[in-house]
Amino acid sequence: MSRVFNFSAGPAVLPEEVLKTAQAEMLEYKNSGMSVMEMSHRSKDFEEILETAEKDLRTLMNIPENYKVLFLQGGGCTQFAMVPMNLMKNKVADYIVTGQWSKKAAAEAKIFGTVNEVASSADKNFSYIPDLSDLNISDNADYVYICQNETVHGTTIRELPNTKGKILVADVSSMFLSEPVDVSKYGIIWGGVQKNVGPAGVTIVIIREDLIREEVLPFTPTMMKYKTHADNNSLYNTPPCYNIYICGLVFKWLLKLGGTSEMKKINEAKAKILYDYLDGSKIFHGTVEKKNRSLMNVPFVTGSKELDAEFVAAATKAGLKNIKGHRSVGGMRASLYNAMPIEGVKALVDFMAEFEKGHAK
Numbered sequence: 001m002s003r004v005f006n007f008s009a010g011p012a013v014l015p016e017e018v019l020k021t022a023q024a025e026m027l028e029y030k031n032s033g034m035s036v037m038e039m040s041h042r043s044k045d046f047e048e049i050l051e052t053a054e055k056d057l058r059t060l061m062n063i064p065e066n067y068k069v070l071f072l073q074g075g076g077c078t079q080f081a082m083v084p085m086n087l088m089k090n091k092v093a094d095y096i097v098t099g100q101w102s103k104k105a106a107a108e109a110k111i112f113g114t115v116n117e118v119a120s121s122a123d124k125n126f127s128y129i130p131d132l133s134d135l136n137i138s139d140n141a142d143y144v145y146i147c148q149n150e151t152v153h154g155t156t157i158r159e160l161p162n163t164k165g166k167i168l169v170a171d172v173s174s175m176f177l178s179e180p181v182d183v184s185k186y187g188i189i190w191g192g193v194q195k196n197v198g199p200a201g202v203t204i205v206i207i208r209e210d211l212i213r214e215e216v217l218p219f220t221p222t223m224m225k226y227k228t229h230a231d232n233n234s235l236y237n238t239p240p241c242y243n244i245y246i247c248g249l250v251f252k253w254l255l256k257l258g259g260t261s262e263m264k265k266i267n268e269a270k271a272k273i274l275y276d277y278l279d280g281s282k283i284f285h286g287t288v289e290k291k292n293r294s295l296m297n298v299p300f301v302t303g304s305k306e307l308d309a310e311f312v313a314a315a316t317k318a319g320l321k322n323i324k325g326h327r328s329v330g331g332m333r334a335s336l337y338n339a340m341p342i343e344g345v346k347a348l349v350d351f352m353a354e355f356e357k358g359h360a361k
């Protein structure tokens with residue numbers, strides 16, 4: 001067996017310890033005589049898996065009592081529709097567009113109502129976060145929407161927007177559990193787990209109870225109502241049982257490590273190694289304004305497409321996998337999610353330094 005350093009943006013690296021537990025429990029979970037994959041979602045064993053996962057997530061994120069935790073399917077892209085379907089009372093929402101994922105979310109919301117783009121960084125290819133302290137928030141906006149960490153462009157919103165009293169909805173897919181958050185500042189905070197929490201197939205939605213409504217847009221299917229899932233504890237239909245089980249193991253791993261504040265320190269240390277190198281390099285450079293840099297996704301370029309391609313090929317050969325930038329941006333991108341060990345970042349930087357030596361101008 002030889003595991004590589006996997007810098008994929010998602011699905012992404014998982015903690016080896018979690019995979020080993022899953023391996024050990026693959027054929028028989030505890031004394032059930034079967035795999036978690038084979039169990040009824042109404043069984044005692046699975047109920048306990050689900051309950052424990054929720055309890056541990058509540059501890060990790062310090063989720064207030066008046067918020068529900070939903071384990072849903074359909075990925076991030078389904079939330080782009082569920083949010084407006086469930087929250088658009090006035091059929092108006094304000095979107096802050098800082099990259100591909102908020103742009104897609106805004107485009108989807110336009111199916112359902114009026115979308116005002118109250119801020120955008122499209123003018124500089126989404127390489128920065130605009131000032132969000134005094135936006136022209138619409139009087140009748142049902143909510144204000146952000147993607148807090150733009151996976152493709154590598155930016156993070158560090159100061160939440162001043163929503164002027166409106167509900168804040170945030171997609172945190174690619175920074176989920178990477179650092180502490182104050183859940184009470186959000187109406188909905190949600191993420192697809194395949195970036196930083198687990199295997200593809202689960203989307204976790206944390207929603208303030210007063211936003212779980214009977215009155216949603218007409219023609220909203222049963223499965224698309226938050227209320228359906230909230231009323232049934234995420235067991236309205238068969239949930240992605242095995243994937244929830246893996247998420248639960250990741251939560252245990254994080255708790256053992258010391259929770260999100262410890263995780264943040266580790267993530268900062270990892271990102272610093274790469275950013276410091278980039279800032280001193282003569283051939284590689286980061287593409288994002290320094291103060292808006294993500295701890296999770298680090299895009300960088302050489303300025304030459306040929307050299308980028310040469311680097312990606314050489315890195316891949318050296319066991320540094322999935323380092324190629326998103327097809328819409330090009331260059332390189334290293335995703336340094338929670339489960340990426342610091343050794344992986346060091347190996348990457350060492351490799352980049354060697355490459356730089358061989359290509360000194």
Ligand SMILES: *Cc1c(COP(=O)(O)O)cnc(C)c1O
Pocket residue numbers: 010074075076077078101147149150151171172173174192195
């Ligand atoms: C990956 C990603 C999505 C889309 O998730 P899917 O599960 O593929 O639909 C949405 N938002 C962000 C920030 C992402 O990184």
